[in-house]
Amino acid sequence: MEKNKYSTEEAIPFWRDERILRVLGQIVFLVFVVSLFAYLYNNMITALAAQGMTPSFEFLKNTAGFDIGESMIEYVRSDTYGRALLVGILNTVYVSIIGIFFATILGVILGVARLSTNFLIAKLSSIYLEILRNIPLLVLLVFWYSAVFITLPRVKEAISLGPVFMSNRGIAIPWGIPSETWSTYLVVLLVGLIAAFVVAWQLKRVGEKTGRPPLTTFWSSLTFFAVAALGWFVLPQAPMVADYPELKGLNFTGGHVFSPEFMALLSGLVIYSAAFIGEIVRAGIMSVSKGQTEAAKALGLTGFQTLRLVIFPQAMRVIVPPLASQYLNLTKNTSLAVAIGYPDLFSVGGTSLNQSGRAVEVIALMMGLYLFSSLVTSAFMNWYNKKIKLVER
């Protein structure tokens, strides 16, 4: 019987052949997915054609015709939609980078504090983390905007802290304006940077020879700052002139003004994301076995040294992947800025959509740009993750 079964001439019918069914299933699914998308795309094109529109990004070259409140590059209403969107992208990137920087610092402090042996610090930190993680970000943003920054005094009664002015038109601080020697000074800075690298490289060689770790960071940064300071005073004119804000007419002029929209968005993002980063850091620290801490103590390391030299290098491997996704969240969450009037990519995109009527293209472009920024952040974090991962010998 057994032998007959295998030697039979009759092949298994294909509908019962698992190998074929498997492939067939995949193919059917693929065809289905592709045709679904083709159908949806075709439907969109047909509907647009019925309105006399064909998807095209030509409109990006047309005049935008609206103004944008804050911009990092020169922008006027007669610039193109493309440039308006660029302003939006730069604003988004700007607030994201600063937000990531501060959220990381605050998050690490909170994460460590929650594990502190000091009862008060640990409890305060956990109260913060538990509350902030459970408030929607939009609510936080509106709170920071309507209840904090907008309720600052009017511009004419601005609070003055030395040269810094705080009002509900923003926070005006003194700022440097590059003078004529600025470009020369940039060269000086470059020289300083090279000198610092040379010093660091030399020290490293000495250290390897003698077996005593030198203060590489200290000496190389000292070199850099020495060169920078020397250049500043040697040049015939200071490369930057301080510009103090003053109330002129309706608003502050001079210096640099951080708008309440920007401040509210930044505060909201930092405080919200820091709570999540705090939990990630705590998880990372707890993943390092207790024996490591005990061994470090036995060696006589102080609490801070234990954290810096023993715990964190090992915790990083656990921290970095979820931290990367937290950074992505922060970047994407900047789009909530539209609620409080900060001209980020989504806000400028929305206006462009309204003005040009190019809904499909603008939405597609915005999705693409957010995707791109996420992928870049993600690629950087992957690179960093690889760099710090446990090197197995």
Add this chain to the structure above:
Amino acid sequence: MSRKLFPVLALLIVLSMVLAACGGGAAPTAEEAAAPAAEEAASAEAPAEEAAAEAPGETEGPAPAAGGDTLATVLERGHVICGGNASVPGFGFLDTEGNYAGFDIDFCKAVAAAVFGDAEAYEIRPLSSQERFTALQSGEIDVLIRNTTWTLSRDTDLGSNFVATTFYDGQGFIVRKADGIETLEDLDGGTVCVQTGTTTEANLADVMAARGISYEPVVYEDVETGWTTYEEGRCDAYTTDKSGLVSRRTLLTVPEDHVIMDETISKEPLGPVVRHGDDQWFDIVQWTVFATFFAEEHGITSANVDEMMASTVAPSEQKFFGSEGELGSFLGLDADWAYNIVAQVGNYEEIYNRNLGPDTLTYIPRGLNSLYTNGGLLYAPAWR
């Protein structure tokens, strides 16, 4: 394997059917999502801006049974029915006693005074912006006086006729009185709050660029946020259509601290609308409006109308009062139709000041809505 795959495939097929079923309208999803938002933004804030949202395709054919006999229908009914608004302070709203009041309502009263000699022989049908043209076409109302912007497509495709402009609306600015801002140039270097919308933002950018005024716009998606931040002093000015500014101003904590600037940066002419195809009724409503202009120009008010009528020697004024000639009969009205308008409702200035004047909460400087002799656009044709 196939057993596992089956439910998945089945689910997908069901899903695809669902998608196909609603596929017809599925394509322009992005636009659909965006368009109502814009529309909402426009209509929530500025009644006059509703113009933009109107699709010309909603015409419902010619009006039934309303050919040239509107006057006869109205006379038989005993009162005139106006389409109005119940939610724009200053233009058309319910006052504390539950009566309709407002600038548009007063023009409805004027029509009633002209036709019946009784300014109270009217009825207001509060209409939404979507309903208003259908109500006019179907003969449910005799005349539409509801902050409606005169546009070409409405004047033609919607089967309606705009008779005259009673209020020249347009995008304006509200500022704090204490700041002493009187012209756009005073806003140089200032901050302007604006709602993101179809035309408001672009109008603002255009006019500021044209005049070389530098300013910082703060753009909000939400009307409430915009007004709150303006009130807190984030911005020196808030811009939207003037009628919107006025009605919104009454809701500010201390409305008297804010003033609407004379400047107007876009065209939004508002006026009464009648159906196509009834020239007599068109003339009646049109000349009712002109009568209020004429009365203001000649200094005839509800207070001095009797005195003026008795003492005037100017032929045009005598014709206006109906003591000379028979102009009223040309319209199918009594000889004293214009007298009734002024005596019972008042001249344009009285109507304006009653609803939008300096003593009201909904104060708008007259600007373009002044007589041509004062640099405005109000100009009544000759009375002969």
